[in-house]
Every structure is written in C-alpha cells, then in structure tokens.
Amino acid sequence: MKKPRTFLALIFLLSIKLSSFAQDNTDYGKMYTSWALFQLVPSPVIFQDSDNRNSKVQFGLRWQLIPLNISFRSNKYTTAFQFFKINPVRRFTGSMDIFVQPEWSLTGFKYSGLSRFGISAGSRLIFPIKGDGEKISFSLGGKYTHRKDALTGKNGYWSAEGGIYFLFGFVGLQFSYNFDDRSKYNIGFYLKYF
C-alpha cells in the first residue's frame, strides 16, 4: 500500500514547476484542482461490435491520460519531460505521448462478447500542421487494449491509432484500427485541457 502512494507523490512533485521567482503568484491549489476536474471530462467514442453475421457500433466514453510527454521542441528554459499535466505548446509543436485510456462502453457489446470496460496504453507521435500545431496538429501511434472477450477468451488486442487536433490541441478526432475481428475500429473525440 505504501509503494503506490510514494510513487504517486513522486509523480505529483515532478509535475509541479520546480523553478520559482519573485513574480510567481501561481495559485497551485486552484491549478491542480481545476486541472484534475477537467481530466474527468470524458471523450465520446464509438466502437465497432461484430460477430460473424452482425455488425453494429456501440457508444462509449474514454478518458485521456498522458503520464509522460517528451517534447522535441522544448526551449532552453523549459524541460522536455512532462508528467500528467501537459503544457499544450510543448505537445502540439512536436512531441511523443505515453498515454493511457480507460474506456467504458455505455451500450455494451452485443455481438462480440467484449467486456464493457477496457484500458489502452500506448505511444503516439504528434506533429504540427498549421500555426505551429496550435491550429492543427496530427498524431500517429500504436496501443494495446486490455479488454476481455467472453466468446474467444482473448484478453485484448493491438491497434494502430491516428488523430487530428484543433483549438490548441484541446479538441480532436482519433481513429483506431484494431487487430481484432470482433471490433475492428473505434472513432472518438479527443477532449483534454492541459
């Protein structure tokens, strides 16, 4: 029980801006509270649900967590490594995410036998397109989703993922091609503030 707490405390401390100066009146309490509340906002997503004869889309929700982002264009005053609370500029101007996505299918999987809950983890590269990425950026990546399939007994599947992001990288669309015959694709919004 002690180890996870220590780990979380370490991550929290690393994510706080370490340097400070006399003019810094940042309200860290408000910052982390409001940021944490924003992370609860889910991104709507649809999953393909099929068996040998039928195919349907199911509606669900997904949460976007980024435990680590490595920027390729951090300037000399900022760090390339960010944990959980990700400065959008360092992300959309060119970076790599290590992400985690808990997912919940609200309508369930009727044909495939997949479980409602799944959790994906993967990595993506983000590239700027317009306005140095602030107006439009895109991403390419891969992930593994842990989701039990009651019919086949499989525990999960690999996916290739692509995304396009607008409005400072806070809003986007993500598409995943899954290497799984029961749910070959999912398409979802990406909603994340910092």
Place this chain on the structure above:
Amino acid sequence: MILMKTRTGIIVFIIAMVTINGCWPVRVGIKSIGESIFEEPEKVTNKIRDPIKDNVRLSALWVGHSTVLLQIEDKVILIDPVFEDVISGVVLRKVEAGLDMKDIPRLDLVLVSHAHMDHMSLGSLKDIDKRFPKASLIIPMGAEEYLPSYDMDMIRLKTANSEALGYIGETKEIGGVKVTAVFALHQGGRYGLDSYTWNVPGCTGYIIEYNGITVFYAGDTTYDDNAYKVIGNKYKIDLALIPVGPCRECETDGSFYHLASLGALKVFDQLKAEYMIPVHYGALEYFDDSNIPVYVLKDLAERYGSNSATGMAISKPYSEGIKILKEGEQYIFKYKE
C-alpha cells in the same frame, strides 16, 4: 405525447436563445467562428513596402492591434507580432495586418509582452524565425512556458510588476540595444484558466534604449497611480506605445486588466513622454465598435487641449503629442541629422 414534446421543444428553444443572446462570450464566440470561416478582414490598401529607411532615427509603423514595427537608427524591432487574419484560431480580425512580413528587410529584436493570443502568435513567430533566425526574441519570465524552441535566440527577462519590486525589472543589452522589463499589471497564461484562475506569471512592459532614443511599450496593463511616475522619472521617453482598449466606459482609467482611454492619457502624462501612439484597438471586436477607445481618446485629447488629464504639467497640447495611426501607417518622429 405530441403536446409534451412540443412544449419541451419550445422550452429548450427558449433556453438556447436566451443563453446565446444573453451570454456575451457565447454570442461573440459563435459569431466569431462563423466569421473566421466565411469572411475576410478589411483589406489595407497602400501598404508600405519599404518600412526601413536610411535617414531615420526613430519611426513606428502600426501593423494593427498591438503589433508595432520600430526603427531606431540601424536597429529594427518588432513588438507583439500577430500577422494572421484569424487570431487564436477562431477570431477574425476586423482589419488585416497593415504590413506584409516579406516587406521587413531585416530584424534585430522581437519583443513579446505576454502570451495572450492577441499579442503572441505562434504561427507568426514561426514565420519570423524562418525569415530572421539571427534575431533575438525577448520575453517576460513565465512566457517561456508557451513557446517552443526557435533558431532565434530566446532571452527571458525578470519582471517587476509591483511596488515591492520597484516597477523596474531586469535589463539586458542585445547588440547594443538595452531592453528593460518594466511594470505591467495584467496576466500571464494563454489558454483561459491559466490566465484568469491559475494566475501564472508572464507579462511585462518594456523600455527600449538605443543611441539616445528611448521607447516605452506598456504591453497590456491597467492604471496605477505610482508605477508610471516612477518609470517617467527614471527614463526620458521619446515615444510611448500605450493601449487604450478594450473599454466599455472609456472615459475612465480602465478595468483591472486593461487601460481605458482616459487611463492611457494619464499614463502618457505620468511618463512625461514626448509622443504617444495608442495601440490595442481596431483589429478585434470586444464590445461594439472596435475603434471606440481611440475615438474617445481623440475626443478627450481635444477637450483637455493644453490642460493635462492628471493635473501634471505637460509640455505641449495632446493634439501634438498623440499620433493616431491607421493600420499600416508609419510615422517618422526623428530624422538623422
């Protein structure tokens, strides 16, 4: 059942209409997105193609809003560069930028006062970096969080935006030009909550000194009874670039975050500057007419005439000291002898 559905529909429609019409940010937001997709800003005719001249000691070209191109003898300085038609991805400028970046032949310094969208465009900075990789980019401490790396040399200045810190911040000399961060009471941040709730740092005004010429740029700021007197007593300012908007009540000092027209006039008095160019109006529609702050400034300047707005002695009537420019217009204040 049909009656219930109709009633629910009417209620939803009324709530939606009240929200959209009653809530200013929602109304302006929806209008802005529509305009930015389907419309274009007003064009500036007769743009200046040779803004840098050999015989000039001090000139200023108002590109629009808060973007100004300064020439101080052989040095070319660009302030708060925003050249795009659509600011912040959704807001269409009323009038396009009054200068094409390709017409700037050389550039020594780029000064950014803070990271708000109307003062710092990442798209414009990227274009500047491509064209002028040897220029220096000056920012206030805190703004570095909102910038990627560039070929331009990024130089961060410590700010002093309070009486306790003395109003005068860090000075650095870059290629013979002395740049000092000075008081501005505004916000850092860029993306909403970071500015208005988290209170992250990163805003400043600037004093620029080169070969006996001193220019003051206020950044975004609000009125302070003491700060501008201190700055005015320390520096002999030739030209002050002072924001005049946005304001609902323009014949006041301004709000907590911005100077209004009267406040700008008082700052001009307290700085004891020789000339003033009003900025921060025209391009963006905050309330009704984006030019109202400068109409009111003109009116106030005419009403006060040779009497000062603060009661302090002023060296000449406002009509001589205040230069109101159109987008793309350049004023040459001093020629080389």
